[in-house]
Amino acid sequence: MAVVEERPQTAAVAKVTVHLKVKRYDPERDTKPRWQEYEVQLDPKDRVLDALHEAKWKQDGTLTFRRSCAHGVCGSDAMVINGINGLACGKLIENVGTEITLEPIRGLPVIKDLVVDMEPFFAQYRAVLPYLINNDDPGYTERYQSAEDRERFDDTTKCILCACCTTSCPVYWGNSSYVGPAAIVNAHRFIFDSRDQAADQRLEILNEKSGVFRCRTAFNCTDACPRDIKVTQAIEEVKRAILYDRV
Amino acid sequence: MNIHRHSYDAVIVGAGGAGLRAAIEVAGKCRTAVLTKLYPTRSHTGAAQGGMCAALANVEEDSWEWHTFDTVKGGDYLVDQAAAEIMCREAIDAVIELEHFGLPFNRTPEGKIDQRRFGGHTRNHGEAPVRRACYSADRTGHMILQTLYQQCVARGVNFFNEFQVLDVAFEGEGADRRVAAAVAYEVATGDIHVFQTKAVLFASGGFGKIFKISSNAHSLTGDGPGLLYRRGIPLEDMEMFQFHPTGIYKLGILLSEAARGEGGILRNSSGERFMERYAPTVKDLAPRDMVSRAELLEIREGRGCGPEADHVYLDLTHLPPEQIDAKLPDITDFVRTYLGIEPKTSPIPIQPTAHYAMGGIPTNVDGEVISGPDGTVVPGLYAAGECACVSVHGANRLGTNSLLDIVVFGRRGGRAMAEFVRTASMPELPADAADDTIGRIERLRASTGTESVAEIRTTLQDEMMDKASVFRTEDSLSAVLDVISDLKDRYQRVSIQDKGNIFNYDLTEGLELGYLLDLAECLVVSGRARTESRGAHWREDHPLRDDANWMKHTFAYREDDGRIRLEYRPVEGGKYIPMERKY
Numbered sequence: 001m002a003v004v005e006e007r008p009q010t011a012a013v014a015k016v017t018v019h020l021k022v023k024r025y026d027p028e029r030d031t032k033p034r035w036q037e038y039e040v041q042l043d044p045k046d047r048v049l050d051a052l053h054e055a056k057w058k059q060d061g062t063l064t065f066r067r068s069c070a071h072g073v074c075g076s077d078a079m080v081i082n083g084i085n086g087l088a089c090g091k092l093i094e095n096v097g098t099e100i101t102l103e104p105i106r107g108l109p110v111i112k113d114l115v116v117d118m119e120p121f122f123a124q125y126r127a128v129l130p131y132l133i134n135n136d137d138p139g140y141t142e143r144y145q146s147a148e149d150r151e152r153f154d155d156t157t158k159c160i161l162c163a164c165c166t167t168s169c170p171v172y173w174g175n176s177s178y179v180g181p182a183a184i185v186n187a188h189r190f191i192f193d194s195r196d197q198a199a200d201q202r203l204e205i206l207n208e209k210s211g212v213f214r215c216r217t218a219f220n221c222t223d224a225c226p227r228d229i230k231v232t233q234a235i236e237e238v239k240r241a242i243l244y245d246r247v
Numbered sequence: 248m249n250i251h252r253h254s255y256d257a258v259i260v261g262a263g264g265a266g267l268r269a270a271i272e273v274a275g276k277c278r279t280a281v282l283t284k285l286y287p288t289r290s291h292t293g294a295a296q297g298g299m300c301a302a303l304a305n306v307e308e309d310s311w312e313w314h315t316f317d318t319v320k321g322g323d324y325l326v327d328q329a330a331a332e333i334m335c336r337e338a339i340d341a342v343i344e345l346e347h348f349g350l351p352f353n354r355t356p357e358g359k360i361d362q363r364r365f366g367g368h369t370r371n372h373g374e375a376p377v378r379r380a381c382y383s384a385d386r387t388g389h390m391i392l393q394t395l396y397q398q399c400v401a402r403g404v405n406f407f408n409e410f411q412v413l414d415v416a417f418e419g420e421g422a423d424r425r426v427a428a429a430v431a432y433e434v435a436t437g438d439i440h441v442f443q444t445k446a447v448l449f450a451s452g453g454f455g456k457i458f459k460i461s462s463n464a465h466s467l468t469g470d471g472p473g474l475l476y477r478r479g480i481p482l483e484d485m486e487m488f489q490f491h492p493t494g495i496y497k498l499g500i501l502l503s504e505a506a507r508g509e510g511g512i513l514r515n516s517s518g519e520r521f522m523e524r525y526a527p528t529v530k531d532l533a534p535r536d537m538v539s540r541a542e543l544l545e546i547r548e549g550r551g552c553g554p555e556a557d558h559v560y561l562d563l564t565h566l567p568p569e570q571i572d573a574k575l576p577d578i579t580d581f582v583r584t585y586l587g588i589e590p591k592t593s594p595i596p597i598q599p600t601a602h603y604a605m606g607g608i609p610t611n612v613d614g615e616v617i618s619g620p621d622g623t624v625v626p627g628l629y630a631a632g633e634c635a636c637v638s639v640h641g642a643n644r645l646g647t648n649s650l651l652d653i654v655v656f657g658r659r660g661g662r663a664m665a666e667f668v669r670t671a672s673m674p675e676l677p678a679d680a681a682d683d684t685i686g687r688i689e690r691l692r693a694s695t696g697t698e699s700v701a702e703i704r705t706t707l708q709d710e711m712m713d714k715a716s717v718f719r720t721e722d723s724l725s726a727v728l729d730v731i732s733d734l735k736d737r738y739q740r741v742s743i744q745d746k747g748n749i750f751n752y753d754l755t756e757g758l759e760l761g762y763l764l765d766l767a768e769c770l771v772v773s774g775r776a777r778t779e780s781r782g783a784h785w786r787e788d789h790p791l792r793d794d795a796n797w798m799k800h801t802f803a804y805r806e807d808d809g810r811i812r813l814e815y816r817p818v819e820g821g822k823y824i825p826m827e828r829k830y
Contacts, residue, residue, distance in 0.1 A: 028747045045585070057701035061744030061753035068464040071500045071581060073389060074289040090584065111435065112750040118286065118408075131397035132349025142346040144358035150351060157351050157383070157390060161288050195349065228580075 015041045016098055018051050022063065023103040024113045033110070038063075044094035048081055051100065052088060064113040072226055075162030078105050079114050085168040085224035105167035107176060121163050124179050128187035128205055133198035149194040156189040156234050158227040165221035165231050171214050178214040179206065181221035181231045188234040191247055199247050207242050215239070248688070249438040250681055255280045256668040258429045258444045260412045260471060263290030264388070264653035265632025265660070266450035267395035267404075269614075272661025274402040277668045280442055281404055282431050284411035284466065284755075287396050291452055291464045292653065295388020296503035296578060298380030299345075299650040300368055301338035305359045306378045311335040313371060314379065318648060319823045321367040321534045322605075322641020323782035323792065325484065325800070328821030330612050330637045334648070334655050341654045342381050350394040352383050353574075363574075364508040367534040367645040373830070376532050380647045385503050385577045391650055409434040411755060413687070414474055415447055415628075416680035422618075426627030427674035430684045434755065437748030439684060443676045445668045448629035448660050449475070449608060449616075450653075456704075457767040458601035459712035462494055462501040471634045472607050473762025476769065480628075481619060481802040481814070483636040484606035485766070486774030486784045489644055490717050492538035494600020496558045498585055502578045502597060504646040506561060507531040509574050513542070514560045514594060515550040521559075526830040533830045536643040536783045539599035539717050553596060560594035599717055603649060604633055605640040605783065606773075609802065612637060614660025620802055620816035627667065627674075631660040638800060641818075642782020691757045696740030700757045703734050703741065707767055715771050720788045724775040731768045738764055765805070772811045773801045794825050 018040050025033040038055040049067055056063045065088070066076040072090040079088055080103040082096055093100075108116040134143075159182065166172055166180035187206055191199040206212040212235060221231040241247045256277035259266045266281060273279045283290070302309040314335040319326045346352060346360060353361040362378040370377040383390040399406075410431040417424040429447050431440045454469025455461045476482050492513070493502040507513070513531050515521045525541040526533035533541075542559050551557050563571060563579070568591050571579055579590045588595060608630040609617045616628040632653045639652060707730075714727035738760065745753035779793035780786050799815040806812050 026747065027749055045587070047585075056753075057699075062747070064745075064750050064752055068285055068289050068466045069291060069294050070465060071294070071498075072584070073294050073386075073577075074285075074291070074464065076285070076289050092584070115750050122286070126400055131401040138347050140343065142343050142352075142360050145354055146358050147354045147356065149358075150354050153351070154384075157393070158386070159393075160293070160389070161286075190349075193349070193351070 013043050016044055018042050018093055018098045020051055020055055021101045025110055026112055042093050046093050047089050048091045048096060049077055049088040064115055066115055073160060075160035078162040078164045080105060085164040087162060087226045090226045105163060107167045107173045121166060124183040125186055128183045129198060129202055130186045132190060132196050134195055143195050145194055153189050153192040155229050156185045158229050159185050160227060164224040164226055168220040168224035170218055171216055177210045179210050184212055184235050184238055185229060185231055188238055203242050206238055212238050248685060251438060251440045253440060254443045257446045257664055258442050259448045259450060261450035261452060262287035263452055264292035264391050264395060265657035267399055268654050268657030269448050269450060269631060269661030270404045271398050272658050273665045274404055276665040280407055282407045282410040282412050286408050290392060291467060293389045293392040295650055296385040297505035298365060298382035298387050298647045300379045300647040301342040301381055302379060303339060303360060305355060306362050309377055309379055316372050316823055317368050318645055320828060321645040322643055323828055324825040325641030325781060325818055327638050327819035328823060329819055330639045333612050334639045334651060337655045338651050345394060348394050348398050350390050352381055364532060365646045366504045366532045376529055385505050385575045388650060413684045415478060416677045418674040425674055428676055428680045430681050434750055437751060439681050441680050445671045445673060446627040446664045448664050449634050450632045451634045453604045453633040454766045455601045457711050457763050458716060459708040460494060460499040461601040462491055462499050468759035469762045469766045473765050475608055476765060476805050481609060481804045482769050483609035483802055484638060484800050485770045485803055486777055487605035487642045487782060489535055489603040489605060489783050490539040490599040491535055491602035492542055492599055493561050493597045495585055496596035496598050499600035500581055506563060506575055506578060510566050512562045514562050515545045516552045521545050529830045534643055540785060542599055543717055558596045558598045561597045562594040563590050564592055603644055605644055607634045607636040610635045610637055613663035614656055615663060620814050629660045629664050631656040642784060691743055691754060692746055694742040696742045698737045698741040700741050700760050703737055704760050707734055711767055719774055719786050724771050728771050735764050769803045773803050776813055
C-alpha cells in the first residue's frame with residue numbers, strides 16, 4: 001500500500017500581490033496600443049488566467065481576452081507572457097513571478113486587447129489538407145495499424161491549434177505568407193500516418209515558396225508549444241521527406 | 248445595431264462533437280450554417296479524456312447487449328431502454344467510422360483498436376469489469392474533436408465562428424409552431440444576424456458552470472437549453488447532474504476515470520482502499536455517482552486527507568511509470584502543472600467535480616425535440632449531445648458514453664434534419680425575430696444598476712455547490728431556491744462596464760448569467776419535487792429509490808409569469824427489470 005502522507009501544498013497559502021501590465025488596444029477608443037496596469041491578490045498556485053479574470057471581474061470589465069477550458073486543452077488563451085508565448089491557463093503565478101507583462105501573440109492582426117484575428121492562421125492550417133485521405137474502401141471493419149506505425153505520428157496529434165508556435169516564429173513575423181509551424185505539424189500528422197495516401201500532395205504544398213524551407217530552425221516553436229510537441233523536429237522530418245522523397 | 252439576414256436550409260448551433268458530426272451528416276445534402284460561439288476546435292469535447300465504449304470485442308468477449316444493460320443499470324433505470332439499445336448497437340459502427348475518418352486510436356499488438364476498462368462497464372451483466380473503452384491515450388475527446396473538424400474541413404462545412412446564438416424564432420403559435428430562424432450575436436462586431444431556416448439543431452453543450460467546483464469550460468453556460476426554455480420548450484430530468492469523482496482538488500480539472508481503469512486506486516487518510524467497502528465487486532470502477540458519494544462520506548466521517556481533511560487521494564504510485572507515460576500522459580501533466588506533484592511517486596488530492604448534465608432538451612432517438620410527455624415533435628427543432636436528453640443516461644451517465652452519445656445522436660439528428668429539410672418549405676421569417684435579443688443587449692448595455700455579473704455568478708456557484716450538488720435535502724434545496732430567487736432579482740439590476748461593440752465579453756457574460764440562473768432554478772425545482780434517491784440525485788431525506796412513484800422523467804416548463812410547472816413522462820422500460828443497484 002502506498003504511503004499516504006499529509007502534504008503541505010494542500011494547506012491554505014498566503015496570497016501574493018501580482019502586478020499585471022497588459023498591452024491594450026480598443027479599436028472603438030484608441031488610435032494606438034497603450035499599456036494598462038492592474039494589481040490583484042492571488043494564490044501563487046493560481047493561473048495567469050486567474051489574474052486576468054480577477055482584473056476583469058473585479059476592476060475592469062473592458063479588459064478583453066479569449067478563454068474557455070482553463071486547463072490547457074482548448075487553445076483559446078494563447079498570449080505573450082513576460083515575452084514568451086504560452087497559454088494563460090497553463091502558467092502559474094509561482095512560475096512566471098508576480099510582475100507579469102501580457103501582450104497579444106505576434107504576427108496576427110490585433111482586434112482588441114489580447115484578442116487577435118485567427119482567420120489567417122486557420123487558413124494556413126486548411127491549406128495543408130489536414131484530413132485523412134485514403135480512397136480505398138475500408139469495408140466494415142477498422143483498418144489495422146501497428147503500434148509502431150501509430151507511434152510514428154503520435155507527437156503531432158497533440159496539437160490544439162492555439163498558435164503559440166506559429167506566432168513565436170521570427171520567420172512568420174517577417175513574412176505572414178509562410179505557412180508556419182502549426183500547419184506543418186498538422187501536415188506531419190497525416191504525412192506520417194500509414195493509413196494516409198496523400199503525403200505527396202502535402203509535400204508538394206510544403207515545398208512551395210511559402211512552405212517548410214522558410215524555417216530557419218530557431219526552435220522558438222518548440223519552446224512555445226504548451227503541448228510539448230517537438231515542433232522543430234516535425235518540421236525537420238517534413239523537410240527530409242521532401243529532400244529524400246520518402247516518408 | 249446592424250442587423251444582417253441570411254437564409255439556409257439548416258442551422259447547427261455548436262461545433263463540438265455532436266454539432267460537427269451532424270454537420271458531416273448534412274454536408275452535401277442541404278445548405279447549412281454551423282454557428283459556434285467559439286472556434287470549433289475550442290469546444291469542450293476536446294477536454295474528454297478516457298475513451299468511447301463500443302462492444303468491438305477486440306481484446307476480450309463483449310456484446311452490445313451487455314453494454315446496453317450496463318448503461319441502463321448505470322443510469323439507475325431512468326434510462327429509456329430502446330434508446331440505450333440503439334446507442335450501444337450503433338456504437339460499434341460509430342467507432343469504426345471514426346477510425347475511417349482517421350482517428351488515431353491506440354492499437355493492440357495485432358493492430359486492432361485497443362480497449363480498456365472503465366467505470367460501470369462489465370461483462371455478462373455485472374460479473375466483472377470488461378475492456379470496452381476505445382481510446383487514444385488520455386485525449387480521446389481531443390482526437391474526436393480534431394478528427395470531426397478535419398472531416399468538416401474536407402467537406403467545406405460553412406462555419407460562422409464566434410457567432411453566439413441567443414434566440415430562436417418560430418412561425419405559427421402553440422402546437423402548430425415550427426422553427427423559422429436562429430438569432431445570433433457576432434462577437435467580433437456586435438452585429439445581429441438572423442438566420443432564416445427550415446431547421447435548427449442544437450448541439451451547444453452543457454451548463455456545468457452553475458457549480459463552483461466544475462470540470463466544465465467557462466463557456467459552458469447552457470445557452471441552448473436556456474434560450475429554448477424561455478421559448479416554452481420543456482427541460483427534461485434537470486435534477487440529474489453528474490459529479491465526477493476525480494476532479495483535481497479545489498480546481499475541479501478532470502482526471503479521467505481511465506486512471507482507475509489502468510489500475511489507479513482511491514484512498515482515504517489512513518491509506519485504505521475505501522471503495523472495497525462500497526462496491527466489493529468492481530471497487531474503484533463503480534459508477535461515478537456511487538464513487539462521488541463514497542468520497543464525501545469518507546470525508547464526512549473524518550477520513551478525509553490534508554490539513555482540512557476535505558479531500559481524498561487518487562493513487563497511481565504502484566503503476567509502472569512507462570504505463571503512466573503511455574496511457575495517461577495528459578492528466579499526469581495536469582497534476583504536475585497545477586499541483587506541483589509527481590503522480591508517479593505521490594498520491595493526488597482529488598474531490599468530486601461537477602461534470603455532466605444528464606438532463607436537457609428532450610428529444611426522441613432521431614434528435615427531434617419533443618414539446619412534452621406525449622412525445623409531440625416540434626417541427627424543425629433538433630438537439631444532440633450534452634444539451635439534449637434522449638434519455639440514454641438516465642440518472643447517471645456511465646463514463647465514455649458521452650463521447651458515444653455525441654457521435655451516435657449527432658449523426659442521427661443530422662440525418663433526420665437533412666431528411667426533414669428535403670421536403671419542408673422555407674418558413675415565413677417573423678418580423679420581430681430579433682426584437683427580444685436586441686432588447687436584452689440594449690438593456691444590459693444601458694443599465695446603470697449597481698449589481699455585478701461576476702458577484703452574482705460566484706454566489707450562485709457557491710450556493711449550488713453547497714446545497715444542490717452530491718447530497719441534497721428538502722431544506723437545502725428550498726434554501727438554495729430562495730438564494731436563486733434573490734439572485735434573479737439582483738440580476739435585473741446588473742450593469743456592465745464595456746459599452747462597446749467589438750469583442751464585448753463583458754456583455755456576453757452578462758447574457759450567459761441569465762441562462763445559468765434559469766437552469767439552476769430548473770434543476771433545484773425538479774430535484775425538490777423528486778422525493779427519492781436515484782443515480783446522481785441523492786436525497787438524504789429520501790434515501791431509497793422509489794420505483795412505485797418515480798419511474799418517470801421530469802419535464803420542467805417555464806410559465807409566462809416565470810414560475811416552473813412540472814410534468815412527468817413514464818420511463819420507456821424494456822427487458823431489464825429494475826433491481827437493486829449493487830456493484
